[in-house]
Amino acid sequence: MSVKQELRTRKVVAVTHGEATSDGAGVKMTRLIGSGAQPPLDPFLMLDFFGSERAGDYIGGFPDHPHRGFETVTYMLAGRMRHSDNHGHSGVIEAGDVQWMKAGRGLIHSEMPEQDHGLMRGFQLWINLPAAEKMSSPAYQEFKAARMPVEERDGARVKLIAGAGISGEVGPVRAPHVDAVYFDIELAPGARFRQETPPDHQAFFVLYEGSGFAPGAAGENEIDSLALLTLGPGEEAVLTAGTRGARALLLAGRPLREPIAWSGPFVMNSREELIQAYEDYRAGRF
Numbered sequence: 001m002s003v004k005q006e007l008r009t010r011k012v013v014a015v016t017h018g019e020a021t022s023d024g025a026g027v028k029m030t031r032l033i034g035s036g037a038q039p040p041l042d043p044f045l046m047l048d049f050f051g052s053e054r055a056g057d058y059i060g061g062f063p064d065h066p067h068r069g070f071e072t073v074t075y076m077l078a079g080r081m082r083h084s085d086n087h088g089h090s091g092v093i094e095a096g097d098v099q100w101m102k103a104g105r106g107l108i109h110s111e112m113p114e115q116d117h118g119l120m121r122g123f124q125l126w127i128n129l130p131a132a133e134k135m136s137s138p139a140y141q142e143f144k145a146a147r148m149p150v151e152e153r154d155g156a157r158v159k160l161i162a163g164a165g166i167s168g169e170v171g172p173v174r175a176p177h178v179d180a181v182y183f184d185i186e187l188a189p190g191a192r193f194r195q196e197t198p199p200d201h202q203a204f205f206v207l208y209e210g211s212g213f214a215p216g217a218a219g220e221n222e223i224d225s226l227a228l229l230t231l232g233p234g235e236e237a238v239l240t241a242g243t244r245g246a247r248a249l250l251l252a253g254r255p256l257r258e259p260i261a262w263s264g265p266f267v268m269n270s271r272e273e274l275i276q277a278y279e280d281y282r283a284g285r286f
């Protein structure tokens with residue numbers, strides 16, 4: 001007889017709703033991580049959610065700007081964005097696609113809308129790189145929506161962008177520095193999603209449509225989108241959809257536990273490295 005040990009459920013330790021902000025050339029968005037309301041959740045530095053049908057909210061895009069020392073992950077839910085950098089890389093990311101960019105020692109890129117009307121919606125996540133990788137060569141992982149496995153679970157549709165699901169399938173993105181998990185989950189009304197996550201990982205849900213229930217210190221309370229649900233220690237992440245159903249991201253990753261020196265588009269380990277980043281940028285060494 002085999003006895004399956006009960007997994008310890010991760011409880012919600014904080015619910016935050018982000019801060020309205022704008023970035024690039026006036027793109028309106030909600031900053032869910034990386035603002036005063038929700039500081040970085042190591043190894044995740046920042047998370048922005050953008051979603052608007054008004055071209056004026058996004059048409060300015062993100063003209064040429066540098067990055068050094070971390071990864072940016074763009075996941076589109078609707079619309080089209082054109083990306084290009086000073087190393088000759090370019091392409092279009094559209095609904096359902098993901099672009100996982102390792103900025104490493106640096107590049108200068110632009111992210112511009114490839115549309116002048118209609119809905120533009122998606123997420124951009126910044127994931128920190130360990131000291132040993134901050135000055136590595138820039139690299140891209142880009143996948144069309146059709147390349148990502150979708151698991152049909154009980155009342156749940158789970159798209160695997162990074163990390164392993166329950167079927168043996170694995171999302172195509174490789175993120176070995178932090179062993180990232182990145183799932184996009186669609187839940188029918190009342191459906192329950194459960195996923196084992198490594199106990200040493202930071203984990204959270206982003207509830208971006210509908211509402212959901214998640215275990216907290218004082219039982220389960222209904223939480224409306226848009227919300228970031230930071231999860232405490234445990235082995236399993238659990239989310240139950242409310243009566244309207246829910247859509248959510250599950251993110252998890254191993255914390256780096258390194259000092260963070262952050263200034264604008266550069267994230268390093270020390271002030272000296274930040275000064276070097278500005279010098280290299282000004283001197284055209286990106």
Ligand code: MN
Nearest residue numbers: 062067072111
């Ligand atoms: Mn950028």
